[in-house]
Amino acid sequence: MVKLLLAHQKAKAVGPQDSEDQATRGHSYQCSLQQKMEKMARVTTALGSNTISGCTMFCHLDAPANAISVCRDAAQVVVAGRNIFKIYALEEEQFVEKLNLRVGRKPSLNFSCADVMWHQMDENLLATAATNGAVVTWNLGKPSRNKQDQLFTEHKRTVNKVCFHPTEVYMLLSGSQDGYMKCFDLRKKGSASTFSGQSESVRDVQFSIRDYFTFAASFENGNVQLWDIRRPDRYERMFTAHNGPVFCCDWHPEDRGWLATGGRDKMVKVWDITTNRAKEIHCVQTIASVARVKWRPERKYHLATCSMMVDHNIYVWDVRRPFIPFATFEEHKDVTTGIVWRHLHDPGFLLSGSKDSTLYQHKFKDASRPVDKANPEGLCFGLFGDLAFAAKESLISGGGDSNRKPYGGGGDRRYPIFFFKKPDLTEQFAHVSSALSVFETDLESSRMDWFVKTARRYLLSGKPFGELCDHNAKVAKELNRPQVATTWTMLRIMYSDPGSLTTATGISKGGSIPLMNSFNMKEIAAGGLGSEGRLDRAKGETRQDSTHLDPGNSLLNNNDENEETEGSEGPADYLFGDAELEDDDLYPMENENATAEEAEYILPQEAFPLRHEIMDNPSVPEHLQDKVDSPHVSGNEAETVCLTPIKSFSLISISQPLYESHLPASFFSPVVREMLQHYAEAGDVQMAVSVLIVLGDRIRKEVDEVTQEHWYTSYIDLLQRFKLWNVSNEVIKLSTSSAINCLNQTSTTLHINCSNCKRPMSNKGWICDRCHQCASICAVCHHVVKGLFVWCQGCSHGGHLEHIMNWLKSSSHCPAGCGHLCEYT
């Protein structure tokens, strides 16, 4: 106790000198002499408070705390809440209860504290804000048990905050829910002056530490006001700091122009108010509304925050690094309600009280550092397939050359770029320099041209199956993708009815098959290896994989071998022969598809108009198809092979008895399924999806819904990245999975601006709210245009497409009469 007292006296002696010193510190940093003095001062303060040492510790309170405050000498802390008002001494290893201020037979509501503050000049003086609107001061020097000193009941609503003047002993400020702030002179019985915020409830009031007359007040409506204590009639300045209530504010202890505010909008903002307009200089986004904010002593950029809801942790932020907390204290089990740094000049200890009825002292060294757990690597693809990779330098260079090799392999170039941040002495973060490596991919191999071109040129629907396959094979071949081309050709052979090929399509296609094949094979055989060399590695693997994958299937296997080994004439003959060989097997097996094929071939005219109808009104065909019990389950997006269902049905029923099935209908399906999976895994999801669509019902049931959906989404995503909107739309439409289909039904909203006042039209309908005029009126008929609107780029008049067309047939002037000579092309 003696020691304590001594220390206290010392601290007192240092007091004024210290504050003076701080004042000078702000102005003359360059002066080394000054700095030395400052250092000395700091040493003395540190000495003066040599009781500050300890560890992370806590004690149980009897009730939830609402606020805490610490005595100037950092030896005692007061905890206040609805049902608690106690003083604890901070000892080396534990909290010791010193005094219970909640005395008396019947505790009055005046004891129900929303806030408490310990005077920083007079260690005997405390003030509390009560939830019933009372402001109470307490004098610890009183001999009686009841230390209550003065009671001010001037506020009508809950008092949210009390604040002593930092240097003036008798000045106390309070802010209340009723929208008023009152300044009390403790020598008098009432308030010295009343400040009306003219707005909503006051949430926090804080005297400026440096500016004798200034205080800041934060409000429930998001405003912050700055007042001069001498002028109660009007605030000096006001600015809107947050969206929603500003729960707290805190002046920077060193920089007089800085004010930190925290609000319900989950943000902490640091304002520079030395300029004409308060300027936001830092902003920290937290994950919950900010209940308290406190600058960390001796660290210019650090502040501690705690939240009012959901989040129980205390964070210490470096405002220059707003994305990740500098340190976190995670001890509390319920929301933290009060935080205070233990000593004015010691950044090492933080005290906190919480709704979980505990009081903690956190030692800064024990804090967890989220930065350490953060993932320091970043990876990103560039527009042209380049890959950028940033990581801690130590991670990359640490491995040495052996580590570097794999990055640089395969002819890729690598740019190591190193970033060094200017070392900032005040910054507490571990010095991180990161290396950024950019991997440029080989232009040729990574070109996605083939993807775009393929996507554009592939036909997925609208023609008979055989033709589609042929067309796609041709496209693939022209793009130097022989394997894909062969796959298409094979698909056609596998799933087409040979009979129909030779008979029905005899003239148009009969010749094209062998021709296509031989051409195809020749090309491969001739330049086979050369073209393969041009393929990127993945491609090469693909090919190998495919040969490995398909050994079970003689047909595929044969073809692959052909493709790679045999001469130009051979494979064509062989392939064709192969197909013919299996004709007998194929023919009966494929009868279902074959008839379907035939049916479609006969009825193209019927099929097409139907599909147009489908597009116009999606609900109608659903009924239609339901009625005829079509095999297409969700049939409104017609497959290539989609026919008029009635017809095909009848045909099937007729044709079925005509043929004997020898092989199960799904003979090829496992192979094709494997092939699709292989393509998808090798990264060519385009092929997988295209085949899936073209084959339609033949294969759809073989692949499970989820996989299909996955393929579709990846392909659509790719298409959209390449801005192939039309193709992606087509794919969505043709997909049979309902999850994909509904993609087309979302975000179909179109936002339009009024043509008169250029404002967005918020309402439904055609009349603008603002100017009450119809938007987009046809210049010819003066009615609202609700479909295609065509307008002249010269005079910007226009209207219904038809009207304008007709008008310009007979006249060359603008229909609006503006005198412009419009042209319609």
Added chain:
Amino acid sequence: MDISDGRCRWDGLGSRDTSTRKIAMENISQEVLSRAEKIGPISEEVIQPLHSPVRSPDDLNWMLARLLMLSKRCPYSDVREKCLSVLQNVQDIGVRIPKPRGHGPSRFIPEKEVLQVSKVNAKMQVIFEDAFAALGRLDNISLVMGFHPQYLESFLRTQHYLLQMDGPLSLHCRHYIGIMAAARHQCSNLVNLHVNDFLQVGGDPKWLNGLKDAPQKLQHLGELNKILAHRPWLVTKAHIEQLLKAEEHSWSLAELIHAVVLLTHYHSLASFTFGCGISPEIHCDGGHTFRPPSVSNYCACDIANGNGTPDEIQGNHVVSVRNLDEEEASQEEMATRFEREKTESMLVAAAEDEDSVPTRDVSRHFEDTSYGYKDFSRCGEHVPTFRAQDYSWEDHGYSLVNRLYPDVGQLLDEKFQIAYNLTYNTMAMHQDVDTSMLRRAIWNYIHCMFGIRYDDYDYGEINQLLDRSFKVYIKTMVCSPEKTTKRMYDSFWRQFKHSEKVHVNLLLMEARMQAELLYALRAITHYMT
């Protein structure tokens, strides 16, 4: 096909574009007339022997009722006129047409006092058109709220967001929860309204047979619904846990918040409906008549299966009042006043007990019919007073709602603020009056009935400001709204204008909603920590 077609047709009427409306109207009138001609003058067939809960939109009666509604309530004059003429034509054919029953949107307020759809200023017209476009109707509630356009706008925006915009629950679930909540107060108005909506958004008609036919998940919500509606202070963390525990039929937090907001919204809206004596919607059951009132066809067993819980609670309520009084009174004079108010509010008996057996088929939607409001102070010995300073809407509730159901926190916040701060600085015949004291008294009195206490409020003020008849009215409306009578409505504040009484109702409704929300959200917060 017909159904979707039919909906499109009615939707067309909500368009702002005259010609679209005209086309839609034309279609409807043709349809109606052709149907009417089919039936011909044999009007007997039109009378349905039994009311069936599921009525297809093809039903001629349904269409006629709808036309009648449109002729009265559509914000567009062209539609109103056309509807009238169609009805006239139908009558000429010889088919019986419906007549609106009752007088105007409210039974308590003379029709001429309420805003007429045909005579509104531009601003109201826009609000009405918006509402009409969103729901295809303009309900009586909106019309009565039309006394206070500023509030109405916020109310409709919130309701629209809750029912039709982004949210974790599916559309039909939302309406079903609305039905559940309104049914708790036997508010057949709201139930009928939302049964229609429920079917329109594709809800399963089977659910309407009662909660037992709804999915398990919704059944679980029944308990929370019951408690929130009548004794919200009993909601605990355990209830929330029960709903959220990971099982097949569990709720997600976001869904639960949505559901809770919906429940509280409809509980309080039921209060408003009864408090202002809102008449049944014209196109719903009971809003029009062309047949003898149908005999209710609910199953008796539905009512019977109330789980018998209330009896045990009934027993011990007398004792605790005194206990509580003593303990609290020893604290301070203020506390005594809060208690006095609380006990007084209890003595302000919910007026003459009319027979409260639920009529009509509303009772199918909830179980345990005998569970009702119990004065807070009677249960006081177990439940500590809720301190507003420890869990307030502004600080805590808002953050929680906004976190789990974005934007709704903002909407509700605005709605509460508008309701709380709404004033025209008039009272009865007096001008330039600061009504803030009175508004605060009403607000706090309601919260007091739910056991929410403000430390900084002198509950003595309530006694000075609110007279007994007014208290009776408030208490009835908030706690058991179905017992509100016209006599009660008339007997308080005799000199006041109807618009002011509606204003009071808005205040009551919002205060009640906030109180329920606070309890529910506090329980959720406890669950989360």
